[in-house]
Amino acid sequence: MRIKDENKQQRIKEAMVSLILREGIDGTSVAKIAKEAGVSPATIYVYYDSKEEMLAEVFREYSSAPYRYLMQRVTPDMEPAALIETIVRGCYSFSREHEEIFSFVEQCSRCPNLSEYVSEEECSCDILDLIHGYQERGALRPYSDWNMGAVLFAPVRFLAMNRCEESPGEEQLSELIRMLQRLLLY
Amino acid sequence: MRIKDENKQQRIKEAMVSLILREGIDGTSVAKIAKEAGVSPATIYVYYDSKEEMLAEVFREYSSAPYRYLMQRVTPDMEPAALIETIVRGCYSFSREHEEIFSFVEQCSRCPNLSEYVSEEECSCDILDLIHGYQERGALRPYSDWNMGAVLFAPVRFLAMNRCEESPGEEQLSELIRMLQRLLLY
Amino acid sequence: MRIKDENKQQRIKEAMVSLILREGIDGTSVAKIAKEAGVSPATIYVYYDSKEEMLAEVFREYSSAPYRYLMQRVTPDMEPAALIETIVRGCYSFSREHEEIFSFVEQCSRCPNLSEYVSEEECSCDILDLIHGYQERGALRPYSDWNMGAVLFAPVRFLAMNRCEESPGEEQLSELIRMLQRLLLY
Amino acid sequence: MRIKDENKQQRIKEAMVSLILREGIDGTSVAKIAKEAGVSPATIYVYYDSKEEMLAEVFREYSSAPYRYLMQRVTPDMEPAALIETIVRGCYSFSREHEEIFSFVEQCSRCPNLSEYVSEEECSCDILDLIHGYQERGALRPYSDWNMGAVLFAPVRFLAMNRCEESPGEEQLSELIRMLQRLLLY
DNA sequence: CATGAATGAGAATTCATTCAT
DNA sequence: GATGAATGAATTCTCATTCAT
Numbered sequence: 001m002r003i004k005d006e007n008k009q010q011r012i013k014e015a016m017v018s019l020i021l022r023e024g025i026d027g028t029s030v031a032k033i034a035k036e037a038g039v040s041p042a043t044i045y046v047y048y049d050s051k052e053e054m055l056a057e058v059f060r061e062y063s064s065a066p067y068r069y070l071m072q073r074v075t076p077d078m079e080p081a082a083l084i085e086t087i088v089r090g091c092y093s094f095s096r097e098h099e100e101i102f103s104f105v106e107q108c109s110r111c112p113n114l115s116e117y118v119s120e121e122e123c124s125c126d127i128l129d130l131i132h133g134y135q136e137r138g139a140l141r142p143y144s145d146w147n148m149g150a151v152l153f154a155p156v157r158f159l160a161m162n163r164c165e166e167s168p169g170e171e172q173l174s175e176l177i178r179m180l181q182r183l184l185l186y
Numbered sequence: 187m188r189i190k191d192e193n194k195q196q197r198i199k200e201a202m203v204s205l206i207l208r209e210g211i212d213g214t215s216v217a218k219i220a221k222e223a224g225v226s227p228a229t230i231y232v233y234y235d236s237k238e239e240m241l242a243e244v245f246r247e248y249s250s251a252p253y254r255y256l257m258q259r260v261t262p263d264m265e266p267a268a269l270i271e272t273i274v275r276g277c278y279s280f281s282r283e284h285e286e287i288f289s290f291v292e293q294c295s296r297c298p299n300l301s302e303y304v305s306e307e308e309c310s311c312d313i314l315d316l317i318h319g320y321q322e323r324g325a326l327r328p329y330s331d332w333n334m335g336a337v338l339f340a341p342v343r344f345l346a347m348n349r350c351e352e353s354p355g356e357e358q359l360s361e362l363i364r365m366l367q368r369l370l371l372y
Numbered sequence: 373m374r375i376k377d378e379n380k381q382q383r384i385k386e387a388m389v390s391l392i393l394r395e396g397i398d399g400t401s402v403a404k405i406a407k408e409a410g411v412s413p414a415t416i417y418v419y420y421d422s423k424e425e426m427l428a429e430v431f432r433e434y435s436s437a438p439y440r441y442l443m444q445r446v447t448p449d450m451e452p453a454a455l456i457e458t459i460v461r462g463c464y465s466f467s468r469e470h471e472e473i474f475s476f477v478e479q480c481s482r483c484p485n486l487s488e489y490v491s492e493e494e495c496s497c498d499i500l501d502l503i504h505g506y507q508e509r510g511a512l513r514p515y516s517d518w519n520m521g522a523v524l525f526a527p528v529r530f531l532a533m534n535r536c537e538e539s540p541g542e543e544q545l546s547e548l549i550r551m552l553q554r555l556l557l558y
Numbered sequence: 559m560r561i562k563d564e565n566k567q568q569r570i571k572e573a574m575v576s577l578i579l580r581e582g583i584d585g586t587s588v589a590k591i592a593k594e595a596g597v598s599p600a601t602i603y604v605y606y607d608s609k610e611e612m613l614a615e616v617f618r619e620y621s622s623a624p625y626r627y628l629m630q631r632v633t634p635d636m637e638p639a640a641l642i643e644t645i646v647r648g649c650y651s652f653s654r655e656h657e658e659i660f661s662f663v664e665q666c667s668r669c670p671n672l673s674e675y676v677s678e679e680e681c682s683c684d685i686l687d688l689i690h691g692y693q694e695r696g697a698l699r700p701y702s703d704w705n706m707g708a709v710l711f712a713p714v715r716f717l718a719m720n721r722c723e724e725s726p727g728e729e730q731l732s733e734l735i736r737m738l739q740r741l742l743l744y
Numbered sequence: 745c746a747t748g749a750a751t752g753a754g755a756a757t758t759c760a761t762t763c764a765t
Numbered sequence: 766g767a768t769g770a771a772t773g774a775a776t777t778c779t780c781a782t783t784c785a786t
Contacts, residue, residue: 008770008771021298022298023298023299024211024297024298024299024300025210025211025212025297026211026212026297027299029754029755029756030755030756030757031754031755031756039771039772040771040772040773041756041757041772041773042757042758042759042771042772042773042774043770043771043772045756045757045758046769046770046771046772050756050757051755051756051757103296103298106296107296107297109347110289110292110293110296110347111210111211111212111293112207112208112209112210112289113209113210113213114210115347119348119350120348121348143361143365144357144358144361146345146348146358147341147345147358147361147362147365149344150340150341150342150344150345150362151337151341151362151365153344154336154340154341154343154344155333155336155337155340155341156336157340158335158336158339158340159332159333159336161295161296161301162305162306162307162332164305171330172330172332172333175329175330175333176333176336176337179329179333179337179369182369183365183368183369194745194746215779215780215781216780216781216782217779217780217781225746225747226746226747226748227747227748227781227782228746228747228748228749228782228783228784229745229746229747231781231782231783232745232746232747236781236782237780237781237782377749377750380749380750393670394670395670395671396583396669396670396671396672397582397583397584397669398582398583398584398669399671401775401776401777402776402777402778403775403776403777411750411751412750412751412752413751413752413777413778414750414751414752414753414778414779414780415749415750415751416778417777417778417779418748418749418750418751422777422778423776423777423778475668475670478668479665479668479669481719482661482664482665482668482719483582483583483584483665484579484580484581484582484661485581485582485585486582487719491720491722492720493720515733515737516729516730516733518717518720518730519713519717519730519733519734519737521716522712522713522714522716522717522734523709523713523734523737525716526708526712526713526715526716527705527708527709527712527713528708529712530707530708530711530712531704531705531708533667533668533673534677534678534679534704536677543702544702544704544705547701547702547705548705548708548709551701551705551709551741554741555737555740555741566766566767587758587759587760588759588760588761589758589759589760597767597768598767598768598769599760599761599768599769600761600762600763600767600768600769600770601766601767601768603760603761603762604766604767608760608761609759609760609761
């Protein structure tokens with residue numbers, strides 16, 4: 001028998017995510033995904049039971065991608081100010097380097113049928129653990145997890161979403177970093 | 187006769203927004219909208235040229251709804267601290283009182299085909315004007331519009347999106363308000 | 373608006389029944405039915421919610437057709453011998469004149485998912501009522517409904533099903549009639 | 559190795575027949591059969607050239623099963639009355655003991671594409687030969703083979719098909735036997 | 745204005761079958 | 766012989782839209 005081609009599944013995922021960036025979830029059909037991935041529509045059903053399950057599974061997988069990306073850039077011995085900067089810049093550069101995944105996750109997390117498959121808090125738990133360390137030794141103010149997440153991730157994503165010609169990018173980003181440092185450091 | 191028309195269009199809009207909360211944009215068809223609104227599918231085309239245009243038009247209309255809601259609750263002579271509290275609480279209570287519109291706007295603003303019809307900055311310009319007033323007279327720190335918007339609206343929406351049993355709500359909200367007051371007041 | 377075309381629904385039914393005679397239930401797709409009826413596949417779903425429901429509904433409608441056919445040929449004042457002859461010949465000629473419906477009903481009544489929609493006894497109740505009359509006045513032997521139905525309808529249908537060149541038809545039929553007369557008359 | 563093969567083919571046959579009882583011919587796919595038999599879809603094509611041929615072959619094999627079942631229960635020296643009783647009861651108990659095969663054969667024999675692979679008369683020839691013996695020595699009335707088959711098999715199958723709570727079963731069966739004895743004995 | 749009927753195009757999914765191992 | 770992967774073709778059904786009234 002032929003061996004299951006991991007490469008093929010990867011291509012399917014990438015095709016899906018890429019299409020969803022360009023056309024949105026509801027503009028993305030199984031047929032289009034198959035064509036973009038260079039496989040038959042039927043092949044997709046070898047790997048996933050349904051379109052919905054495919055979305056959910058890939059969403060589950062990718063929803064923690066930005067946090068994994070961050071985790072590779074932060075260390076527990078960074079200066080607190082650098083930590084904040086790294087997080088904010090990391091969030092932003094993730095959204096540029098992995099535009100497709102960023103847009104995919106943003107869309108899925110707003111979609112009522114999909115959002116319940118994934119919880120933000122689970123995805124961000126590693127980075128929050130790290131932040132706890134800082135909080136415990138008095139290097140960051142002891143705000144709750146919810147609000148730490150809310151201020152560290154939401155505004156920068158907001159900028160990433162709404163970026164356009166008029167938004168200078170770098171300047172905004174530096175300002176936001178300074179704001180969060182003032183907010184979270186002693 | 188005039189009333190009846192307005193009524194019908196209103197019912198169509200509400201049906202659409204309500205369906206989109208429950209089933210997501212791509213689970214919402216013209217036929218379903220028509221059934222939910224109690225009209226014929228053809229009637230929808232009396233008011234809108236296409237489904238896409240309908241979505242865009244309603245999105246355009248509702249995207250400023252949270253800001254209009256806020257504008258009714260703030261006044262230029264509030265204490266700055268109260269202004270911040272009112273904005274944050276307003277954002278949150280809007281998301282509870284108008285769950286459907288909130289979810290609809292969140293979904294649309296992430297959808298590549300729709301998001302370009304509307305710009306956040308236009309929607310929020312009134313409230314930003316008001317904030318400018320405060321900034322000019324030194325009552326709020328002079329951060330850029332982009333970042334004022336980012337920190338005032340994004341985190342509270344983040345809480346509203348991810349609210350669940352474990353998130354106490356009121357406590358989180360008060361904490362967030364205190365954080366923003368510390369950040370934005372002198 | 374356009375008016376619902378009864379003629380169209382009739383054509384759909386006939387197309388379906390005709391195809392099922394030629395190709396069997398599992399060789400009959402909605403697309404083929406639509407083509408044969410000269411309508412779009414989508415039109416079929418204006419009249420029926422699903423293929424299964426279409427089959428069930430038409431089955432329900434046609435399953436009593438042979439009995440209605442019989443009822444038009446018998447009268448309560450016939451001689452008992454003539455009654456038996458009329459029933460048997462009626463069954464047979466129905467199977468020739470309405471070959472499609474005959475085959476359709478035979479197929480559906482053997483299909484596990486469909487057979488439960490229709491009960492033989494309900495369909496045959498009129499003719500059995502008439503037979504009761506004969507039985508009560510001692511013109512036919514007082515066998516149970518089930519067995520009256522079993523011997524009056526099953527053997528002739530068996531002949532109709534298995535007819536071929538070697539089966540002479542008329543001779544068999546006359547013999548069967550004589551048999552049933554001997555069996556049921558005093 | 560030989561045993562394993564036979565085993566596998568047997569399991570395939572049983573899976574198919576069992577599925578067809580539950581879901582009907584058109585609800586039974588090669589994939590489902592394979593899963594139910596615990597083999598790969600490809601394996602089925604080791605034994606059969608196509609789905610149609612598989613159906614035809616198994617139909618051919620099983621269509622004579624009820625007659626073989628009967629032949630094991632009758633002997634040429636039975637009393638004629640007992641012969642009739644044995645045939646009728648045999649038909650009925652076959653339909654209960656081998657529900658799946660019974661339903662399978664009934665469905666196939668009504669299906670236009672399959673019925674031509676098998677002729678009833680061939681299947682029933684052994685039992686008809688035996689009946690000829692009785693007829694020649696004047697123990698059964700000399701009706702034609704077609705009608706002997708028609709009255710001996712069709713009514714009892716009709717009862718077996720339409721059996722339900724309201725049909726008492728045993729009582730009906732005894733009555734039917736008495737009827738046929740009166741009809742066929744001198 | 746308002747509509748139910750009608751539809752071509754396309755949706756998701758399944759099918760019978762084949763291929764490479 | 767036996768298999769899981771792979772697929773082109775076909776399946777059922779839905780879609781956004783238009784038509785005739």
